[in-house]
Amino acid sequence: MDKYSILLPTYNERQNLPIIVWLLIKYLDQSKINYEIIIIDDGSPDGTQDVAKELIKIYGDDKILLRPREKKLGLGTAYVHGMSHASGNFIIIMDADLSHHPKFIPKFIELQKKHDYDIVSGTRYKGEGGVYGWDFKRKLISRGANFLSQFLLRPNASDLTGSFRLYKKDVLTKLIAACESKGYVFQMEMIVRARALKFTIGEVPITFVDRVYGDSKMGATEIIQFAKNLLYFFATI
Numbered sequence: 001m002d003k004y005s006i007l008l009p010t011y012n013e014r015q016n017l018p019i020i021v022w023l024l025i026k027y028l029d030q031s032k033i034n035y036e037i038i039i040i041d042d043g044s045p046d047g048t049q050d051v052a053k054e055l056i057k058i059y060g061d062d063k064i065l066l067r068p069r070e071k072k073l074g075l076g077t078a079y080v081h082g083m084s085h086a087s088g089n090f091i092i093i094m095d096a097d098l099s100h101h102p103k104f105i106p107k108f109i110e111l112q113k114k115h116d117y118d119i120v121s122g123t124r125y126k127g128e129g130g131v132y133g134w135d136f137k138r139k140l141i142s143r144g145a146n147f148l149s150q151f152l153l154r155p156n157a158s159d160l161t162g163s164f165r166l167y168k169k170d171v172l173t174k175l176i177a178a179c180e181s182k183g184y185v186f187q188m189e190m191i192v193r194a195r196a197l198k199f200t201i202g203e204v205p206i207t208f209v210d211r212v213y214g215d216s217k218m219g220a221t222e223i224i225q226f227a228k229n230l231l232y233f234f235a236t237i
């Protein structure tokens, strides 16, 4: 039977974590999906790990695992760390801040099964997909980054910077081995490398809703890093 390991990277998500975990359990149980939830917390000062431990007491350590690290080491490396503890043959990566709704997961799984895709990527930029709650500046950055990367890299997916995705575990293992970046740009690199390695990608339109609690960790450093990597991938891949 297929098993899905859901990776939830967290940094200061004390308020969001109980809600996202509850929603995940509700939708995945309802759809009779076999899963585990892996929380990768980078030593959040707001007590996210204490909340995670309480959730494990409530829902059980067969459903929720906490795989903490001592300090903030970046989003890309958090995925790698989580995956090394995953027992599923499929991996689902999503944000813990309620921007990604678990109701889309059964659609990801259905599409993957139908076409045996290596990757299913949530897309905000196709069909019914969309973004809610971002200000004009943030929308412009995201759209601009996507437009530029589409133009330069010609990837097989319409949302290069999004992170709500399902991977076959062996595919993700190969992609991780091929990827060099550590931060947010990891999402883009995965799709670019996927094309080079000839992995198939299906897409499910998703609505991305900006977080209500807490703050985004994306700043100028991540944006500059993204631009540098974009040019590097353009020149090398």
Ligand SMILES: Nc1nc2c(ncn2[C@@H]2O[C@H](COP(=O)(O)OP(=O)(O)O[C@H]3O[C@H](CO)[C@@H](O)[C@H](O)[C@@H]3O)[C@@H](O)[C@H]2O)c(=O)[nH]1
Pocket: 008, 009, 010, 011, 012, 013, 040, 041, 042, 072, 073, 074, 075, 078, 094, 095, 096, 097, 099, 142, 161, 162, 163, 164, 184, 187, 211, 215, 216, 217, 218
């Ligand atoms: N463990 C760990 N988790 C992190 C780190 N940085 C961020 N996270 C977690 O990663 C998720 C996304 O981080 P945010 O900082 O909230 O991202 P965002 O601004 O909402 O950005 C979203 O849009 C980007 C552009 O489309 C996406 O690239 C990004 O993945 C995300 O979906 C959240 O669950 C957050 O706690 C880190 O260094 N370590």
